Amino acid sequence: MSSGRLLPALLAGLVLLTSPALAEEYVIVIDAMKFAAPPDGLKENDVIVWRNEDIFRHTATDRGGSFDMDLEPGAEARLTLAAAGTFEVYCRYHPGMTLDLVVEP
Numbered sequence: 001m002s003s004g005r006l007l008p009a010l011l012a013g014l015v016l017l018t019s020p021a022l023a024e025e026y027v028i029v030i031d032a033m034k035f036a037a038p039p040d041g042l043k044e045n046d047v048i049v050w051r052n053e054d055i056f057r058h059t060a061t062d063r064g065g066s067f068d069m070d071l072e073p074g075a076e077a078r079l080t081l082a083a084a085g086t087f088e089v090y091c092r093y094h095p096g097m098t099l100d101l102v103v104e105p
Helices: 003-018
Strands: 025-031 047-052 058-062 068-071 076-080 085-090 098-104
Touching (some): 025 058, 047 068, 068 076
Parallel strands (some): 025 047
Antiparallel strands (some): 047 076, 058 068, 058 085
16 A cells, blocks of 8 residues: 555544444333333443333433433433433432432543
8 A cells, every 4th residue: 555545544543443432322111100220331422212101290300400301101202421420310200219320431
């Protein structure tokens, strides 16, 4: 390969090696007055799809205020996990419904 073609090929390879991992999508079902267990290994930029399969209206609300999904029965909402940390989630209508989302960098 000529030196004129080698540099662009090396740069393209470097971009592939340093590009961030693709985001994953996970579903957390709300049913029977509880949240399903959150998946392990959540990372920044992953997407949570909150799906309310219960007969009641629920929310997925972060106690720290970073998100508040209000879900009618049968509804779903998408949330991109923008930051690492542990998020204490509860339902505003049913405060006994809780779960912790642990998001790694």
